[in-house]
Every structure is written in structure tokens, then in C-alpha cells.
Amino acid sequence: MSRYYSGKGDDGYTGLLGEDRVPKHHPLPDTYGLLDEASAALGLARAFCSSAEAVEVLRQAQRDLYHMMAELAAGPQGEPRFQLLEPARVDWLEDQIGRLGQGVEMPKGFVLGGDSRAGACLDLARTIVRRAERALARLAHEGALGRPHLLAYMNRLSSLCFILALHENRLAGVDRPSMAKGGEG
Secondary structure (H helix, E strand, O other): OOOOOOOHHHHOEEEOOOOOEEEOOOHHHHHHHHHHHHHHHHHHHHHHOOOHHHHHHHHHHHHHHHHHHHHHHOOOOOOHHHOOOOOHHHHHHHHHHHHHHOOOOOOOOOEOOOOOHHHHHHHHHHHHHHHHHHHHHHHHHOOOOOOOHHHHHHHHHHHHHHHHHHHHHHHOOOOOOOEOOOOOO
16 A cells, blocks of 8 residues: 655655755745645636636646746755756746736736636735745845746746736626725726
């Protein structure tokens, strides 16, 4: 019978890719854990999206996050073979934001989440992506993030989630989003 656990983390430590073990609260596993949360939130949003293109964009973003998690799990001196997320992926996100943003009107204020199921999931995903971005920023400021485009990627990913939420809301028949102050919707 297969075991779905190793028991190796029962002491409060976790292994990086390689032989190093660090406390589970160490910034590296904390950050790639947040990236895993972000990927799960993107998956939840993907399950509710009605647009096939949104589904595919989110699937690709989830794959990118897994590449980023592997790079972080390899540690600051990790092998280049784990550095799979290329700087061009930031450009890819910018292209997606530009393309999908053409079909939605940019709100003139703060938007309340929850105008559609998919939009609400994307709003939640955006906040989790932002939390992971803050953890990456901490690594960068501490000199433990070797490739700065990882931070730029997360910044653009949160913008993509915002645009996708507006896109999915529009597909659900919401012409104007609910606004935090005043506004329509």
C-alpha cells in the first residue's frame, strides 16, 4: 500500500531540493508555500471561469508558479536546471493583460469582489498572489532572490487576475462592477 506522507517533516524542518533542510517557517519554504496557495487559488478560479481563454491563461500561470516554486526550493545557490521561468514570461503576462483588458472598462475606483462566482474567485486569487509577491519582495530585499523577474512576474500576475475578474464579470452579465464607495453596481 502506498504512503502519502514521509514523516520527515514531523520535526518542523523541510527539505529543499538537494540535501539542505531548513525550518518550515524559513522564508524559502514560506514563500514557495504561498506560491502553492496562489496556484491553488488560480485553480479554483479556473474551475469557475466560463471563458476558455481565461481557463488556458490560468492553467499556464499555474505551471509558471510551479517552475517558480522549484527554483525557490532549490535554494539561493540552486542549480540552474531549476531556473525554468524565463523573463519572457513577464512579457507574456503583459500581452495577456493587454489583450484581455481591451474587452473591459477600467473602473474609476476600488472594486468590491463578488459580482460573479469566477470574478470572486479571481479577486481572492489576486489577494493571495499579492501576499506571495510580498514574500518574494522580502527575499529580494534580503538578497535571497537571484532573479528579479520572478518578482515582476508576480506583480503582473496580480494585474492579470484583476483584468480576468472584470472579464469574467462581464461574461456573467455584469456591466458595471460593485464599487467600494459611491459608484454603480
